[in-house]
Amino acid sequence: MNACGLIVEYNPFHNGHVYHIEAAKKTSGADCIVAVMSGNFLQRGEPAIIDKYSRTRAALQSGVDLVIELPYLYAVQNSDIFARGAVSILHEAGVSTICFGSESGEISNFKESYRAIQKNKATYDTELAARLDEGLSFPEANKYAYRAIGASSGIDLTKPNNILGFSYIKAIYEQMLPVDPLTIKRKNNQFHDTTLTGNIASATSIRKQLLSEKNSLSSIQQTIPEGTEEGLQHYQQTAGMWHEWELYFPLLHYRVLTMSEGELREIHGVDEGIEHRIKKFAKEATSMYEWIQLIKTKRYTWTRIQRLFTHILTNTKKRQVASLKQEKTPPYLRILGFTKKGQTFLKSKREDITAPFIFSLKKNAHPLLAADERAVRAYYSVLAPHRRKQLFQQEFSPPIQV
Amino acid sequence: MNACGLIVEYNPFHNGHVYHIEAAKKTSGADCIVAVMSGNFLQRGEPAIIDKYSRTRAALQSGVDLVIELPYLYAVQNSDIFARGAVSILHEAGVSTICFGSESGEISNFKESYRAIQKNKATYDTELAARLDEGLSFPEANKYAYRAIGASSGIDLTKPNNILGFSYIKAIYEQMLPVDPLTIKRKNNQFHDTTLTGNIASATSIRKQLLSEKNSLSSIQQTIPEGTEEGLQHYQQTAGMWHEWELYFPLLHYRVLTMSEGELREIHGVDEGIEHRIKKFAKEATSMYEWIQLIKTKRYTWTRIQRLFTHILTNTKKRQVASLKQEKTPPYLRILGFTKKGQTFLKSKREDITAPFIFSLKKNAHPLLAADERAVRAYYSVLAPHRRKQLFQQEFSPPIQV
Numbered sequence: 001m002n003a004c005g006l007i008v009e010y011n012p013f014h015n016g017h018v019y020h021i022e023a024a025k026k027t028s029g030a031d032c033i034v035a036v037m038s039g040n041f042l043q044r045g046e047p048a049i050i051d052k053y054s055r056t057r058a059a060l061q062s063g064v065d066l067v068i069e070l071p072y073l074y075a076v077q078n079s080d081i082f083a084r085g086a087v088s089i090l091h092e093a094g095v096s097t098i099c100f101g102s103e104s105g106e107i108s109n110f111k112e113s114y115r116a117i118q119k120n121k122a123t124y125d126t127e128l129a130a131r132l133d134e135g136l137s138f139p140e141a142n143k144y145a146y147r148a149i150g151a152s153s154g155i156d157l158t159k160p161n162n163i164l165g166f167s168y169i170k171a172i173y174e175q176m177l178p179v180d181p182l183t184i185k186r187k188n189n190q191f192h193d194t195t196l197t198g199n200i201a202s203a204t205s206i207r208k209q210l211l212s213e214k215n216s217l218s219s220i221q222q223t224i225p226e227g228t229e230e231g232l233q234h235y236q237q238t239a240g241m242w243h244e245w246e247l248y249f250p251l252l253h254y255r256v257l258t259m260s261e262g263e264l265r266e267i268h269g270v271d272e273g274i275e276h277r278i279k280k281f282a283k284e285a286t287s288m289y290e291w292i293q294l295i296k297t298k299r300y301t302w303t304r305i306q307r308l309f310t311h312i313l314t315n316t317k318k319r320q321v322a323s324l325k326q327e328k329t330p331p332y333l334r335i336l337g338f339t340k341k342g343q344t345f346l347k348s349k350r351e352d353i354t355a356p357f358i359f360s361l362k363k364n365a366h367p368l369l370a371a372d373e374r375a376v377r378a379y380y381s382v383l384a385p386h387r388r389k390q391l392f393q394q395e396f397s398p399p400i401q402v
Numbered sequence: 403m404n405a406c407g408l409i410v411e412y413n414p415f416h417n418g419h420v421y422h423i424e425a426a427k428k429t430s431g432a433d434c435i436v437a438v439m440s441g442n443f444l445q446r447g448e449p450a451i452i453d454k455y456s457r458t459r460a461a462l463q464s465g466v467d468l469v470i471e472l473p474y475l476y477a478v479q480n481s482d483i484f485a486r487g488a489v490s491i492l493h494e495a496g497v498s499t500i501c502f503g504s505e506s507g508e509i510s511n512f513k514e515s516y517r518a519i520q521k522n523k524a525t526y527d528t529e530l531a532a533r534l535d536e537g538l539s540f541p542e543a544n545k546y547a548y549r550a551i552g553a554s555s556g557i558d559l560t561k562p563n564n565i566l567g568f569s570y571i572k573a574i575y576e577q578m579l580p581v582d583p584l585t586i587k588r589k590n591n592q593f594h595d596t597t598l599t600g601n602i603a604s605a606t607s608i609r610k611q612l613l614s615e616k617n618s619l620s621s622i623q624q625t626i627p628e629g630t631e632e633g634l635q636h637y638q639q640t641a642g643m644w645h646e647w648e649l650y651f652p653l654l655h656y657r658v659l660t661m662s663e664g665e666l667r668e669i670h671g672v673d674e675g676i677e678h679r680i681k682k683f684a685k686e687a688t689s690m691y692e693w694i695q696l697i698k699t700k701r702y703t704w705t706r707i708q709r710l711f712t713h714i715l716t717n718t719k720k721r722q723v724a725s726l727k728q729e730k731t732p733p734y735l736r737i738l739g740f741t742k743k744g745q746t747f748l749k750s751k752r753e754d755i756t757a758p759f760i761f762s763l764k765k766n767a768h769p770l771l772a773a774d775e776r777a778v779r780a781y782y783s784v785l786a787p788h789r790r791k792q793l794f795q796q797e798f799s800p801p802i803q804v
Contacts, residue, residue, distance in 0.1 A: 249787065250787075251656050253787070253790075254653050254779070254783035255657070257783070258715075258776045259717060260772075263717075284791070285787075286791060287787065314660060315660040315665075374659070374660045385651065385652075385687075385689065386688050388655075389685075389688060
């Protein structure tokens, strides 16, 4: 059996994702789709609107055959670390191709950009460092460095999905993995577009709609498959809410106000004195939005601050992330769910896969899994106590089978 | 001017406290009453029902002339450390006597008990250590040690106020302070009595009543002075609540579930492997009551667990408490409020007092004051964001003047 890998967040799973799955099947010629998916916290440092189990179920109902969790310590990171984790897992799971959506839509452009940077690495690195020193954010500095090597014919590295795609290419080539990268052009709406038109909308616009009104499911119905609709409904019934940053403000505010600056500096992502701003503005802020707005600088973008706030919330230390660098291959594959076909695929690959399969949280687990447990605990912390306990039990249930 | 010192919590200030003040004045012959009062968290490891400002105001309206805050790192401790902090502050403030309520009511009995233990220190210490080794709580072990030296004519050291009183005597004698201890017999209800009869009731029973029903102020009206009634009403209006442990469950539960056992062990009061039980039962508990009930052992009494939970909540580390032992005299006196007479008294003593007066929180403050700030932050964390900010501002207001 021949599998194509996707790197996904499904926050929530919508029609654009269905399109991506179908296009990936067509482009790759694969008969099985393997998705590596972030858990309850996402790359841009946000809690997922509904938990990973609900998102897995919806994906399995609409064309994905196997869902593997991307561990928290890879999931809530800049695009390079995120990509390295995701690509390694897909490779370990035995996919032949990885297909990602991009603004460019041309894989040759990605390859060209990669080669251009490799050829002019010294210039690129010098320019990047200089721009970072000026106080620019990484994406901004990267744009200038890219221009400096005159790589005009490649991809536009200011587009969010091109940036991610480029990181996937880098991860594949640098680790010399026998996986073929493919890309498809993203359909319709832009990544951050917040308007809803037609039956394909960005996840951002769908979330915005869902979180803005009561009973707002009906207004986005045309943009999501039935499985997502059921998942959203069911999650709201069992958890009592859909997740968003503001719900975590009381916990995070309490946490920061009882931490010293020294303790803040131990947290992954808290660098260059940003702890002063975090503490200083904690005294003024009465919401997450206000707090991040106050902290924000040219260098510390909204996303970067959200990400470090996620690490504070989950108590993720620099030393835990540092230990990741030792890992050459994934220490395990956490299987969230599969279809019959996905299960058959896994069985067929069993002998080639050295990483053990894991279905639930364990005691004295690998640091990667321990971080996942903390993330799950933090994620459910905003629920009522009995719901918190009940939803956490899912972590010990068998994989979802569709 | 001649001052008598009281060691108080006023949780809340009630008619029994008014009686104590009047009796202390009579017994001591002093013309000024100085109270050292715990801040927002109390000796038994509980949040005060209303904040220290409301309690200070009520006390100043009913006979106390000067209220000085007992720093958190002394306030939430076993009776010996609590007493050492409180007695040192009263001595530094220039009182001639300290008058405490006790079940015994006879100061000679306290002195006799102290001498008996001093005379048989080796036996007492050996017996105490042996009983602690058996797994008894400190108060239990202490009772046996006391019996072992045959000190039958002294005080009954199983009574909570006798225990505290004995700690005051010890603190005065061991530091050889020129302060004369006095005691009065507690009136009416026992410390933990939870029934309400007559116009004197225990603070425990008053709190129980207040927290049990809506609009329950009327049912305890006869047991508190007018100032307390106004204070309780006003606090509920501005804060939106009266404080109790259950309100802190979401914060504490979140905190513990995202901490490692190693991090828990750094917290003051977390010893002897209790961190395993705290973590283990966090997974089951859906309330503070349930959680503490599950953790409790013969050795780890309810009070001891509440106290360590307070330290987790306020992020109070062992190393911060260890640094206390260096302090011979109070590094400052934090004045919460005074009457005209109290102010005159302070002025008259100004030249003898070496510790600076502090009226509000400061940046880069002494570790004692930094711990107080964390405690205040933690205390108000359960309030709505704008109320949290507003009430915290009190920490920068001038002393309350009545």
